[in-house]
Amino acid sequence: MSTQTVLKDRISKIVGEENLSTSLVDLAICSRDLWLPYFFNIVDRKLWKLPDVVVWPETTEQISEIIKLANEIKVPVITLGGGAGVCGGISPTRGGIIIDMKRMNKIIEIDDKSLTVRTQTGIIGMELEEELNKHGYTLGHYPLSIYSSTIGGFLACRSAGVLSNKYGKIEDMVLGIQVVLPTGEIIETKPVPRSATGPNLTQLFVGSEGVLGIITEATLRIHELPEERIYISYRLKSVHEGLEAIRKIFRCGVRPAIVRLYDEYDTKLTLRSLGLPAEGCLLILSFEGNSKLVKVEKEITENICEKEFKAENLGEKPAKHWWIHRHDQYWMLPTLLMGKMIVDTMEVAATWNKLEKLYFEIRKVFEKYRVTAMAHFSHFYQEGGSIYFTFLKSKEKGKPIEQIYWYIWKDAMETCLKIGGAISHHHGIGLLKGAWLPKYYGNAYKVLANIKRILDPNNILNPGKLGFGGMDEARKIF
Amino acid sequence: MKLEKYSKQALKCALCLKMCKFVCPVASVVRREPVYPPNKALIVHLIASKLVDINEEGDVLAKYLYLCTTCGLCSTEPWCGLKISMPEIIESARTYLASLNKVPENVLEVEKTARKNYNPYGEPNTQRFSHLNARFSDNADVAYFIGCTSAYRRTEIANATINILKTLNIDFTLIKEERCCGSPLLRLGFPETAKEFAQHNVSAIESMGVSKVVFTCPGCYRAFKKDYPEIDVDVPFEVYHISEFLVEQIDEKDLTQVNHEITVTYHDPCHLGRHLGIFDPPRKLLEKMGYKIKEMSWNKESSKCCGAGGGLLHINKEISKDIARKRLEEALETEAKILATSCPFCKTQFDNIANGKIMVKDITELLLETLNKTFTNESTKIV
Numbered sequence: 001m002s003t004q005t006v007l008k009d010r011i012s013k014i015v016g017e018e019n020l021s022t023s024l025v026d027l028a029i030c031s032r033d034l035w036l037p038y039f040f041n042i043v044d045r046k047l048w049k050l051p052d053v054v055v056w057p058e059t060t061e062q063i064s065e066i067i068k069l070a071n072e073i074k075v076p077v078i079t080l081g082g083g084a085g086v087c088g089g090i091s092p093t094r095g096g097i098i099i100d101m102k103r104m105n106k107i108i109e110i111d112d113k114s115l116t117v118r119t120q121t122g123i124i125g126m127e128l129e130e131e132l133n134k135h136g137y138t139l140g141h142y143p144l145s146i147y148s149s150t151i152g153g154f155l156a157c158r159s160a161g162v163l164s165n166k167y168g169k170i171e172d173m174v175l176g177i178q179v180v181l182p183t184g185e186i187i188e189t190k191p192v193p194r195s196a197t198g199p200n201l202t203q204l205f206v207g208s209e210g211v212l213g214i215i216t217e218a219t220l221r222i223h224e225l226p227e228e229r230i231y232i233s234y235r236l237k238s239v240h241e242g243l244e245a246i247r248k249i250f251r252c253g254v255r256p257a258i259v260r261l262y263d264e265y266d267t268k269l270t271l272r273s274l275g276l277p278a279e280g281c282l283l284i285l286s287f288e289g290n291s292k293l294v295k296v297e298k299e300i301t302e303n304i305c306e307k308e309f310k311a312e313n314l315g316e317k318p319a320k321h322w323w324i325h326r327h328d329q330y331w332m333l334p335t336l337l338m339g340k341m342i343v344d345t346m347e348v349a350a351t352w353n354k355l356e357k358l359y360f361e362i363r364k365v366f367e368k369y370r371v372t373a374m375a376h377f378s379h380f381y382q383e384g385g386s387i388y389f390t391f392l393k394s395k396e397k398g399k400p401i402e403q404i405y406w407y408i409w410k411d412a413m414e415t416c417l418k419i420g421g422a423i424s425h426h427h428g429i430g431l432l433k434g435a436w437l438p439k440y441y442g443n444a445y446k447v448l449a450n451i452k453r454i455l456d457p458n459n460i461l462n463p464g465k466l467g468f469g470g471m472d473e474a475r476k477i478f
Numbered sequence: 479m480k481l482e483k484y485s486k487q488a489l490k491c492a493l494c495l496k497m498c499k500f501v502c503p504v505a506s507v508v509r510r511e512p513v514y515p516p517n518k519a520l521i522v523h524l525i526a527s528k529l530v531d532i533n534e535e536g537d538v539l540a541k542y543l544y545l546c547t548t549c550g551l552c553s554t555e556p557w558c559g560l561k562i563s564m565p566e567i568i569e570s571a572r573t574y575l576a577s578l579n580k581v582p583e584n585v586l587e588v589e590k591t592a593r594k595n596y597n598p599y600g601e602p603n604t605q606r607f608s609h610l611n612a613r614f615s616d617n618a619d620v621a622y623f624i625g626c627t628s629a630y631r632r633t634e635i636a637n638a639t640i641n642i643l644k645t646l647n648i649d650f651t652l653i654k655e656e657r658c659c660g661s662p663l664l665r666l667g668f669p670e671t672a673k674e675f676a677q678h679n680v681s682a683i684e685s686m687g688v689s690k691v692v693f694t695c696p697g698c699y700r701a702f703k704k705d706y707p708e709i710d711v712d713v714p715f716e717v718y719h720i721s722e723f724l725v726e727q728i729d730e731k732d733l734t735q736v737n738h739e740i741t742v743t744y745h746d747p748c749h750l751g752r753h754l755g756i757f758d759p760p761r762k763l764l765e766k767m768g769y770k771i772k773e774m775s776w777n778k779e780s781s782k783c784c785g786a787g788g789g790l791l792h793i794n795k796e797i798s799k800d801i802a803r804k805r806l807e808e809a810l811e812t813e814a815k816i817l818a819t820s821c822p823f824c825k826t827q828f829d830n831i832a833n834g835k836i837m838v839k840d841i842t843e844l845l846l847e848t849l850n851k852t853f854t855n856e857s858t859k860i861v
Contacts, residue, residue, distance in 0.1 A: 023535055025542070026512055026538065028520075028524065028530075029517045034496075039493055042493060043493070046529075080511060082499065103509045127500065127506075134811070147496075147497040148495065148497060148499040148500065330497065333495065334493035338490065
């Protein structure tokens with residue numbers, strides 16, 4: 001009997017035959033995310049590496065049983081959330097079982113007193129947010145993929161939302177989780193505000209990209225809906241001045257919700273579309289929460305920007321416009337992809353002392369390959385921030401576009417490693433950056449490797465990801 | 479081939495970042511990756527690219543392509559800025575599958591039944607008017623196209639409308655030769671049969687010499703207004719939804735405000751609202767009756783589907799009902815006394831699950847009640 005037949009037979013006993021599929025349509029659709037090579041294949045009318053079976057479980061116990069079975073017959077298990085990742089993290093490079101989590105969408109409890117929500121992780125981000133809003137709360141987690149990603153996907157990939165400067169990233173929001181380990185045991189970490197009980201096991205699984213466990217429930221910190229939200233926008237002379245202004249704002253303890261500094265290239269596009277002179281670097285900010293606190297934060301920010309940096313106050317329009325139209329950039333994508341262009345994003349991070357250098361050095365990589373690139377800086381900390389590059393490149397005669405794509409990433413990642421930045425701020429590793437993760441960690445990578453070995457002796461969960469398959473793993477998807 | 483016409487749109491949709499996932503009413507209850515709109519577009523691309531074998535995968539393809547209410551919410555901004563028409567992509571794919579005889583048995587049944595009985599319910603065509611307070615006139619200027627659902631299943635809507643028109647002294651007639659408008663057939667992938675019905679209906683109405691036709695079923699109305707011209711059937715008379723027609727006929731001064739302070743939430747039927755842009759007339763009519771409207775959080779252009787559209791009520795009752803339950807929850811959140819709509823399908827959906835939690839009414843029923851109360855309470859003359 002083939003592996004697929006065995007899986008079909010055995011898994012149907014766990015979830016019922018109506019909740020699994022071996023049809024090509026299901027296998028193809030459930031095994032791709034939004035990583036560029038998948039788009040290339042779609043345009044080229046080619047398929048990709050498929051799993052053996054797709055499963056739609058409804059309970060944690062069913063997932064546990066599936067994983068135990070996978071251990072018994074030694075096949076991989078890959079978890080699918082919303083499929084909105086951009087790094088190939090759900091690619092079934094070695095076949096196996098795809099678990100689509102979206103039927104696990106129950107909100108278990110909203111605790112008004114403790115301001116927490118307990119939820120299953122297959123719920124889409126905005127579905128949870130909409131329900132919280134009805135109760136007067138917000139999670140405060142607004143990644144651009146909020147309408148398509150799941151809470152499990154956020155947790156597994158250490159996601160960051162556009163309001164993260166105030167509300168934190170997903171790892172700051174999670175108090176406790178339920179996880180199915182790679183051998184099938186179900187564990188829980190306690191949802192407490194903090195503990196001094198040894199290493200934080202919750203955080204071990206946050207960002208583990210389905211390699212160390214499947215997160216099935218989570219208790220998350222929530223907030224009262226803000227009393228007020230205000231926007232301000234400035235024009236600064238350069239990236240340097242903009243970053244310095246932000247550094248000082250954060251040093252004062254001010255935490256705007258949105259902070260985005262656009263480099264000269266991105267500023268040109270943005271301000272031109274608003275009919276404003278396209279010069280300098282645009283900085284947009286928002287403040288939200290208690291009205292009195294918001295007013296103070298705004299005043300401190302105005303002082304820093306206007307008095308210290310002589311920034312031009314552009315009013316609320318550019319910032320508000322961005323918030324309302326923040327998804328509009330998406331609509332160009334399909335047309336560009338149909339022309340088989342490279343259209344991708346790269347998000348790296350560094351401390352203040354390296355941030356500007358990181359920006360300019362990666363820019364050089366883009367220039368080397370004659371890539372059109374623009375960037376904004378967002379997600380700030382007292383210690384530094386992230387850079388988000390958007391880059392485009394048309395086909396070149398004689399060079400396969402896929403090859404150029406990898407050259408760009410290779411040079412950019414090596415540049416980032418040389419400078420001492422983080423090779424991903426919030427998109428994760430997946431297959432795309434796996435080759436550079438061991439170098440990023442250095443000899444600390446063996447800690448991750450040992451944890452993987454101990455938790456997953458049969459290498460069942462999402463094998464080859466988080467750098468365990470190196471560059472070769474990425475080649476297996478086609 | 480119709481599929482080819484939409485395959486580029488499907489590819490574009492499949493290359494997008496899937497923001498519309500959040501709003502798909504079917505996917506929100508089915509919760510499987512292939513059911514989300516961009517993945518249905520990807521399925522169409524896989525078919526058009528011959529990457530799937532229709533003979534081997536036909537059942538799965540049909541299953542997903544018929545799991546859509548064709549409500550079109552996913553095709554509106556801000557969820558879609560690509561001007562993709564998902565209902566058209568889906569209908570083109572259904573037509574393609576139907577041309578290959580690769581559609582579910584219960585879908586084929588609809589076409590066979592409609593062809594035989596001139597209605598999709600399998601009821602005798604001779605009894606189309608049997609349950610109605612019918613009126614036929616040779617010289618009327620206005621015709622009322624009842625539609626199969628109000629004729630056989632929701633006669634209270636047809637009768638309310640007939641009584642309203644009589645009360646208002648409108649010179650109207652029913653259409654003796656009326657047949658199914660073809661809408662269910664268009665939605666399910668049978669445009670050729672639909673065209674036969676369209677030609678018959680238009681010719682029957684034309685021969686009556688009326689200048690206006692009014693509709694209470696948004697599906698029928700959409701068929702005449704939007705679909706018939708698209709399948710090359712000219713409509714040589716004016717068409718109106720009953721709310722558009724009546725809102726012009728009734729002055730609020732002529733109605734006793736018996737409904738003062740009674741709260742109503744209005745559910746926009748997809749065919750009437752999003753597809754034809756008619757949002758205000760039903761609301762204005764309710765206001766003229768004295769009702770206080772409390773909107774659901776998803777309303778007008780963003781209204782969520784009742785779950786009956788695109789043939790889903792027939793194809794998968796359970797999923798259809800689950801979608802209706804979600805929409806009903808929204809209605810209940812408004813704490814309105816009445817859930818009003820203007821579509822026999824939407825009314826059926828909500829009526830079946832409301833269990834007394836909220837009163838479900840078609841706007842024609844509400845208007846007739848108001849007119850009756852007006853005449854009972856005062857002898858106000860309606861002009």
